[in-house]
Each structure stands twice: as structure tokens, then as C-alpha cells.
Amino acid sequence: MAQDGARSGTQSIERAFAILRLVAANSPRGLRLTDLTREMGLPASTLHRILKTLQDGGLIERSREGRRYIIGSELTLLGLSSPMRHFRELASGTLRSLSDQVGDAVFLSVRSDADTVCVDRKIGDFPIQVLSIEIGSRRPLGISANGAAMLSRMTTGKAAAILDQNADRLQSFGVERAVLMERIAAGRTLGYVQIRHAIVEGTSALAVPILDVLGQPVAAISTIAIAWRQPDHRIPLLIGLLQAAAAEISTALIEDATRRR
Amino acid sequence: MAQDGARSGTQSIERAFAILRLVAANSPRGLRLTDLTREMGLPASTLHRILKTLQDGGLIERSREGRRYIIGSELTLLGLSSPMRHFRELASGTLRSLSDQVGDAVFLSVRSDADTVCVDRKIGDFPIQVLSIEIGSRRPLGISANGAAMLSRMTTGKAAAILDQNADRLQSFGVERAVLMERIAAGRTLGYVQIRHAIVEGTSALAVPILDVLGQPVAAISTIAIAWRQPDHRIPLLIGLLQAAAAEISTALIEDATRRR
DNA sequence: ACGAGACTTCCATCATGTGGGAACCCTCGA
DNA sequence: TCGAGGGTTCCCACATGATGGAAGTCTCGT
Numbered sequence A, B: 001m002a003q004d005g006a007r008s009g010t011q012s013i014e015r016a017f018a019i020l021r022l023v024a025a026n027s028p029r030g031l032r033l034t035d036l037t038r039e040m041g042l043p044a045s046t047l048h049r050i051l052k053t054l055q056d057g058g059l060i061e062r063s064r065e066g067r068r069y070i071i072g073s074e075l076t077l078l079g080l081s082s083p084m085r086h087f088r089e090l091a092s093g094t095l096r097s098l099s100d101q102v103g104d105a106v107f108l109s110v111r112s113d114a115d116t117v118c119v120d121r122k123i124g125d126f127p128i129q130v131l132s133i134e135i136g137s138r139r140p141l142g143i144s145a146n147g148a149a150m151l152s153r154m155t156t157g158k159a160a161a162i163l164d165q166n167a168d169r170l171q172s173f174g175v176e177r178a179v180l181m182e183r184i185a186a187g188r189t190l191g192y193v194q195i196r197h198a199i200v201e202g203t204s205a206l207a208v209p210i211l212d213v214l215g216q217p218v219a220a221i222s223t224i225a226i227a228w229r230q231p232d233h234r235i236p237l238l239i240g241l242l243q244a245a246a247a248e249i250s251t252a253l254i255e256d257a258t259r260r261r
Numbered sequence C: 001a002c003g004a005g006a007c008t009t010c011c012a013t014c015a016t017g018t019g020g021g022a023a024c025c026c027t028c029g030a
Numbered sequence D: 001t002c003g004a005g006g007g008t009t010c011c012c013a014c015a016t017g018a019t020g021g022a023a024g025t026c027t028c029g030t
Helices: A011-025 A033-040 A044-056 A073-079 A083-102 A145-151 A156-165 A167-172 A177-190 A232-259 B011-025 B033-040 B044-056 B073-079 B083-102 B145-151 B156-165 B167-172 B177-190 B232-259
Strands: A060-062 A069-071 A105-112 A115-122 A138-140 A193-196 A203-211 A217-226 B060-062 B069-071 B105-112 B115-122 B138-140 B193-196 B203-211 B217-226
Touching (some): A011 A069, A011 B011, A011 B073, A033 A044, A044 B011, A073 B115, A083 A105, A083 A115, A083 A217, A083 A232, A083 B073, A105 B073, A145 A156, A145 A177, A145 A193, A177 A193, A203 A232, B011 B044, B011 B060, B011 B069, B044 B060, B083 B115, B083 B232, B145 B193, B156 B167, B203 B232, B217 B232
Antiparallel strands (some): A105 A217, A203 A217, B105 B115, B105 B217, B203 B217
């Protein structure tokens, strides 16, 4: 039953986290007990015991419609203490003005191991907005434009390793590995990633990575719109704006890190 | 060794959460391993093992100066999925304009079991600001003006029970239970709580509770300033502003809850 | 350079968490 | 009204995951 070989001595705690990540990955709908048994391959009684503990601690709650498990308030409260909150705030202004300039929705995602998490999004003033993803949503690294942008700044080996790690989940999202590899390769040479027909038919996405002080891609920003808002001749302008915003966030990030040493 | 009688079958997970809460309560400084052994009464080896797991999961990190444990990015990311995030956002505008009106720092706290957690704060334009508490800070319910405000809207029995639960921690903050009881009783009749010489000598705080649809105090807002900014003749004005803001947030909260049923 | 206190690792031991089974309850759709 | 699928609670034998004492390593301050 142990899929990882590590005898770390903290099985139940690790299971609890795995549950939290799964629940977050299915936000905001939430997951039923049955879903969790399927996903985690554990008996319902074991899961139920852990879930009850998580619920007592306020780390998960039950949605009122379905009796689905969703992320609880306590996690937000705990998360307010983390330096990551400052990252969100430090990027907020840049993101806002980027959205004002492009007129379409913009998204900021960070990497979390082999996932991307959307940490913020701003809506532009153009009447049609493509709101592909909620704040807090967790996706396998690679499927979103932001994910591909981050992968395009890693070594090919590292990128491939992450795609391997996500293989089954990518499949369940109906994404071909070869398509991703190609997209990443293109991103590597161009410096940005473009996806036509991103989430929904007729939409288009552009993304650029955000680098930390070591040059590692820790985050990415993207803009998504209906396809004709991103014609070829407008790409250079949009990419320029995205890259300027990415550089601004990257600089602020590095300054912030050094300031608090 | 078991301080609670419940044989719940999830000892290690509960310990992990207790650690997270303790670390959050000592944000942003963080805690050393020794601090945790003292606070939790567990051997260092056991704590170390759990801490390593929490660290591997990104739920805690090490601060670079001291090797102190602090809340990790992953908790922020998980917390973005919770409905509690909406509460923060829905209150943000009200809080901003409240701060603009009073000119001093204002604080929004929510209740988390027997704690208060500061979820947001805004700074006014008066040149001297009393920034008593960081966003994310967790304190035993009762010591802050916001805490007292919440207690003043509970039954005396419930309030007393919470103070009992927090007895030891209140002591370590150097707060007399009798003083709190008096403060709460005053709050009950007046409808607001005032604390002279709040955190630091020469400061003053005012707080009012925020009620949910059932009339339960789920949050509170306060303003803190140097004492002469809150002279007696200005109290009615300030309380009026605080209560208006509290009502606004309460209404938004209830609307939001019904909208998503 | 030294010592004390803090941190980390090891490992024998056993309490803790596990998971199968089964009964019961609840909700929803037919 | 009924049935089916899910959710919840209980029990218990088992083994293994978690425990914590002890010993080793690191990191300060003096």
C-alpha cells in the first residue's frame, strides 16, 4: 500500500496533507468521501477518521449543497502568517495595472512542487472576460499557460521529470504530453508561451515566467482572452507588457527577500 | 501523557496542527525547537520528526536568521481556496474607508476557537500610527480589544468558559482575568470596548463586534491610536464610524452566505 | 578553545493508527 | 414507496507507524 519507499515515520500526517492538496486541487467544488477513496486508494473508514480530525481542526469544512469537503477557514488564517502573503501583495499593484493596460483578465500563478496555484487574478475592462481559473486553484504543472511558461525556463531534464510526475493527471485533463513538450520548446526560444484554444474553444492565452534571484522560474503571469483579442500583430505589444510586469514583480520579489534577509 | 481524554485515533495529526497553531501564534518571529518542546511538553525527537514532515510538505519553513520555524508558503496557497478569503475581500473596502475616516490604524480580527486572528489591517493618514499587531497574528481570545468586543456579545457563561480555557496564556501575557471580565461587562452595556494603555503605554483602542446571521460575534474591528487621539468627546463619533463599518461588513457577510447558500 | 545548550539521528519498543467488516443512517431519484 | 449509493459509526485483531530515550553532532557565546 505504500507507494513511496520512504519509511519516514509520519504516514498519517502525510496522508492528511495529501488530502488537503487533493481538496484544494478540486476547489471550489470540493470532493466527496467516495472521490477521495478513489483518488487516494485508501479505505473509507481510514479516510473518514482523518477527515473528521481535519474538520475538527477547521482545516476542512463541508459545503452545504452537497456534503462535499472543501478547504476550511483555518487554513486561510494560518496562511496569513506566511511570507507568501507578502508576495501576493507585492505583486498586486503590478497585476492591476497590467490588467488595465491589456484590458483582459490576467493571472498570477506560483509553483508548488509539481503543481501551479493561481494566487491572484485581475479582470480588465473589455466586456468579454475569460475567467478560466479561480484564485487558489491548483493544477498539475504544465497544463496552463503559466505552467508551460515556468517549465520553459527549467532544464529540459527537469521539465521532463515534472511532466512524468504529472503523467496520469495530465491524461485526466486530456492533454497530450507531446503537445506540451512542443509548447515548452517553443517557449524556450521565444521567451513566452502562447496557447490557442486554451481552456475553451476560441480563447487564447499568453504567459511569461517570473524568475527568482537564482534565475529559477517560481511564478508566471498570463493573460487570457477570446482569440481575436490576441492577433499576431498585437502579440509583441502584449508580450512586452507581460514581460515588463514579470520583471517588476521579479525585482520586487528579490528586493523583498534581501530586505528581510 | 495524554492531556485530553479523547481516544480519537489521530494523535499525530492533532499534534501537527497544534504545532502549526503555535507557530502561527508566534508569527512573524517563529519558534525554535526548544520553544516547541516547552510549549507542547513533548520530547524533541518526536517534535523534530513531525517538523521535518511539515517542512517537506512546505507547511512550515525555516527563517534564515535564527533557525526558527515559521509558517510556510503552502499554507497560504491552500488557504486561498477557502471561503474565508472572500470574507477578507468583502471587508477590505469598508476597512479602507474606515481607516481613511478615522485617520488611525484599523484592525479586522476573526474568532478561531479560543483565539483571535488578525486578518487585515489598514493604516490611516495621521503621521503617528500604532501598529500593534501583524496580519495573521493569533492571540488568545480576550486580550485584544477585538477579542474583548467579541466576548462581550457572548453569554457570560460562554465568555467565562473561553477565558478559563485561555487562563494560562492570558497569564503569560500578563493580563488579569478580573480586568478582562470588567472590560467585557462594560462592553456588554456600552456596545463597544475601550482599552486605555492597550499594547503600549499611552495608546488607546476602541473595538466593536461583527455579528453573523445568528447574532453570534464572529469578528470585530478596532482602531488603535495614541491616547490623545481618542478623547472622550470624540468617542461617540469614532464608535459611530466603527459600528457603521461593522454593520456594513455584517450585512455583506450575510448576503454572501445566502448568495452561495 | 571550551562548554552549554540546541539540534539531529538512531533504534528498540509498543501504543497508535490501520483497515476489513458489518450495521445503520441519510438523501435522492425513480 | 422503495432501492441504491453514499456516508457514518462501531468493533477489533494486527503490524507498523509513531514514539521518546539516549547518544551523537552542530552552533553559539564567552
